[in-house]
Amino acid sequence: MADAADIATERECILRQEALARLHAARGAQRTSLASRATCEECGDPIPQARRAAVPGVRLCITCQKELEA
Ligand SMILES: [Zn+2]
Numbered sequence: 486m487a488d489a490a491d492i493a494t495e496r497e498c499i500l501r502q503e504a505l506a507r508l509h510a511a512r513g514a515q516r517t518s519l520a521s522r523a524t525c526e527e528c529g530d531p532i533p534q535a536r537r538a539a540v541p542g543v544r545l546c547i548t549c550q551k552e553l554e555a
Pocket of ligand 1: 528530
């Protein structure tokens with residue numbers, strides 16, 4: 486069973502992870518070229534989660550990507 490010190494350590498660890506997550510999110514927002522977009526850069530349509538997972542850093546929906554490659 487966890488004592489007070491364990492609980493305090495765990496809470497501090499969680500707070501630190503949350504702070505790091507916020508920092509990474511802020512950095513990610515600045516470097517959008519590396520992050521997959523939730524919406525298409527061209528038409529603004531939502532990009533399906535499967536496509537975002539399959540194509541790291543994806544910026545266009547399938548329709549716009551095809552038009553670009555055509
Ligand atoms: Zn599009």
